[in-house]
Amino acid sequence: FMAYKTNNNTWIINRIGLINFWYYDEQEFYFSNGKLLLRGTNGSGKSVTMQSFIPLLLDGNKSPERLDPFGSRARKLENYLLGEDEQGLDENTGYLYMEFIKKETGNTITVGMGLRARKGKPLDFWGFSITDGRRMGSDFLLYKDIGEKIPLSKQELKNRIGSGGDVKEGQGDYMDMVNRLLFGFENIEEYDELVKLLVQLRTPKLSKEFKPTVVYEIMNNSLQPxxxxxxxxxxxxxxxxxxxxxxxxxxxxxxxxxxxxxxxxxxxxxxxxxxxxxxxxxxxxxxxxxxxxxxxxxxxxxxxxxxxxxxxxxxxxxxxxxxxxxxxxxxxxxSDFFKASQEIEKIKEELTRLESDQKTKEEGLQKKKDLEMKQKDKLVVLNKEKETDIQGIEDLFKEMDMLAKDIYFDEHEFMRKELMENFLTSYKFKSVRQLLDHYKKKISESKKALEEHKVIERRYDESLQETDEARRLRDEARRTLDKAVIRFDETKEEYTESIYSWEKNNEQLKIPTADMPAVTRAINGYGTSGSFDAIVTEIRKHYNNVASEHQRCILKVQSIKEGLEKNLAEKQAELLEWQNKKDPEPLRDNKVINNRKNLEKKGIPFLPFYSAVEFQSDTPDDVKGRLEEALIDMGILDALIIPEKYFDQISNDDIESADKIIHPNPQFFRQDLTTYLKPAMPEESSITYEDVE
Missing domain, CATH: 1.20.5 (Single alpha-helices involved in coiled-coils or other helix-helix interfaces)
Structure with missing residues (x-):
């Protein structure tokens, strides 16, 4: 059984344990690379043991049907704590736990739950996690050992875990904690679907109905709605x-x-x-x-x-x-004549006027007859035009009816009625124009209101969009926050792994295993109850101890180094002094030094033996060393070579001055120093090759 991976380092279940549960007082089962094989006959307790952990410790769901692989409600957790009714206990507390480990770094997490059952009362439940690396049995115990092992109460467990883990009293909180620590799903619903899928996959295995159609149905039902x-x-x-x-x-x-x-x-x-x-x-x-x-x-x-x-x-x-x-x-x-003539003229004029009137009236009668004919013809034309105009007016009325209906101009019906009733009389359109102008004004106002309504609707749509966008941003922010929290926990887990890996690879700065949980607690507390300085402080405790020890070693080595460097400087100075000399002079007694000063005063030439000879080129180095040591022991190396002719000038005082003088005494056909040495006098020396030879 494996949880999610962090840097390819997987949480693997390492062991499971039971304390005071069912037939177990205290029992642990170890896994191999996340796998466990339980062997036994039917009814030996394999299924009960496993279903007590998976899926129970994954989501904390204590429903009876979840405890039975076949989905029955016959099994209850209280029965595993109190036992059978006729011989059961009145009260009991037990614990279940699972330990996960990362093989590469060795850091661990333990999750589990405590259960307290009392007859006639609801089951008391609390889930817990230990994230600081403390391990069951060695660093942490779920019971008090006072002659007998008494399981911890809920409050005692909280006090003992402290800041190195957490205790949850609700099933949902416990489920969320397990998901956050081990699986890392973005939301609890996805994790719940995983657990349900595990339960569904478990059932066909146990009932031996593991067919492709069943798997398809299970996987299809596992899709999250x-x-x-x-x-x-x-x-x-x-x-x-x-x-x-x-x-x-x-x-x-x-x-x-x-x-x-x-x-x-x-x-x-x-x-x-x-x-x-x-x-x-x-x-x-x-x-x-x-x-x-x-x-x-x-x-x-x-x-x-x-x-x-x-x-x-x-x-x-x-x-x-x-x-x-x-x-x-x-x-x-x-005169009278004039008057009669005047009367005749008047009668003539009257007659002429009457004749003219008759003629005029006859002409007028003819004109009226002609006019009557014209008027009759004109009346026919006007009747035709009237019919055409009536039809045109009716067409216009139909078109106006449609327009009035389209624009909802109700006054048109009244105007039409009046026009039709007084068709042949003139109609004053002033009132209609006023109504139409008023209606046009109302249309303009309606258009303006529609435009305002359109603006309001657009603003409403924009507000809806802004609301949707705000809701989307809120949901996205929540998802980002959840991801950040998960990533933060993963980062702390990665950092814990790196600390474990770093400590494991260290050669000098080794942190004791018992102190690693304190470091893990400091890392887990970062961002909530502590800062990065708390992590550094835990590491610095061990660093200071190692650094102090290293500092003492450094000071000691530096002291030794200074003494050696001082001795080296003296030896180098001495070496330089010897190197600057052609033939370094050995240490001499004061009497020897005074004797040679006397010989110089007397003008007697002399040369120390070591200045007059050198090794043959084929002389081995080991022979050179032994020969030089022998000559020193015999006092010959610094002895004087004096020409034989000056022997008479040497006084007894010179001979008794503790200085040594070599006298020639040839030995023919016998091995001597010429086998290894040859004369090599300085150029300014008064001692000859023959004197040395």
């Missing part, structure tokens, strides 16, 4: 689409009505424009005629003024003539 939160955006989107569709249809109808109204309104505007254009042209023509008439009248006025002057002169002349004729007429009227 969509929650209301998942469906809400889709349902809201569909609802918004329906609203948008309805609103779009309403807008399309409104647009069609507005287009029709606009078309008719444009026709009306063109008609009004045409009438005003006609009136403008008429007025313009009248203006031109008036201007022309004005010019003509001005010309005629000038003519009339001239004629007036002439007429005044003529008037004066005719006035004079009239006065003269009146006087003459008065004279004639006074």
């Amino acid at each position: 969509l929650s209301d939160d998942d469906l809400r955006p889709l349902s809201e989107a569909i609802e918004n689409m329906d609203k948008i569709k309805s609103h779009l249809e309403m807008l399309e109808e409104s647009k069609k009505a507005a287009d029709r109204l606009g078309m008719e309104y444009n026709k009306y505007n063109r008609f009004v424009l045409l009438e005003k254009a006609k009136e403008f042209i008429s007025c313009y023509d009248e203006l031109e005629c008036t201007e022309k008439s004005e010019i003509q009248l001005k010309k005629e006025s000038e003519v009339y003024k001239e004629n007036q002057s002439l007429a005044i002169e003529e008037h004066q002349r005719l006035k004079s003539d009239r006065e003269r004729l009146d006087h003459r007429k008065q004279q004639l009227e006074e």
